[in-house]
């Protein structure tokens with residue numbers, strides 16, 4: 001029992017270690033103290049949230065969402081003028097600048113998901129931070145076949161930035177700043193409208209969000225996964241009914257239904273009456 005408790009306490013420390021490793025590596029290799037501050041802050045926020053979760057604090061995930069989401073949106077986006085939307089990623093990639101937005105994508109959305117899956121979506125995304133406050137926490141209807149829309153949004157963002165470069169438009173920094181603001185307003189407007197239309201807070205994540213084009217395939221290989229202990233499970237189906245992302249938790253395989261949709265929110269774990277997850 002004590003060993004199990006220790007294992008649980010070690011998990012936040014492990015996550016802190018992962019983020020501190022990234023923080024120190026980037027600080028030293030890029031010779032920029034910002035990376036030490038940035039990734040330490042995010043790592044500490046996530047570890048605090050995990051610790052609160054272990055202590056059964058109901059709103060642990062919300063605490064992390066607010067700590068990280070507001071920091072990214074307000075400090076990095078609005079104050080530091082870093083476009084962290086997908087257009088910003090293409091913009092910095094085209095200019096060859098390996099700076100905050102590119103590193104953010106590499107860590108949170110491209111390579112990080114191999115370790116922590118779609119933890120970004122559960123704990124850090126500022127779009128979902130707001131959507132999760134809406135009234136439809138669990139979807140009331142089966143998922144629709146609209147996931148193809150995300151590829152159009154993804155291609156649209158790429159085409160927008162490519163067109164700016166091809167047309168040699170000037171003052172790109174300013175355009176990127178405004179596209180960050182307008183993009184976020186649009187995401188929030190569409191996300192809120194869809195949540196009410198589909199009675200599902202995460203409808204935007206399921207059908208529209210272009211970031212999932214990176215997140216889904218990478219999170220397939222995620223080291224950190226919620227698994228079902230078949231010996232304890234009594235097939236009551238509660239885990240499925242509380243999952244905001246329609247994941248079939250009773251199947252332990254990586255190919256389970258909506259496997260790459262899991263945002264590690266731990267609602268299924270909290271509600272399982274048999275501690276099977």
Ligand code: SF4
Nearest residue numbers: 121125127128205209
């Ligand atoms: S799917 Fe997109 S909008 Fe939803 S939480 Fe993930 S990154 Fe944010």
Ligand code: SF4
Nearest residue numbers: 233234236237239272
């Ligand atoms: S909630 Fe627990 S016991 Fe019920 S089906 Fe899911 S894993 Fe099995």
Ligand code: SF4
Nearest residue numbers: 243262263265266268
């Ligand atoms: S409820 Fe469970 S399966 Fe569903 S997203 Fe949250 S952690 Fe993943």
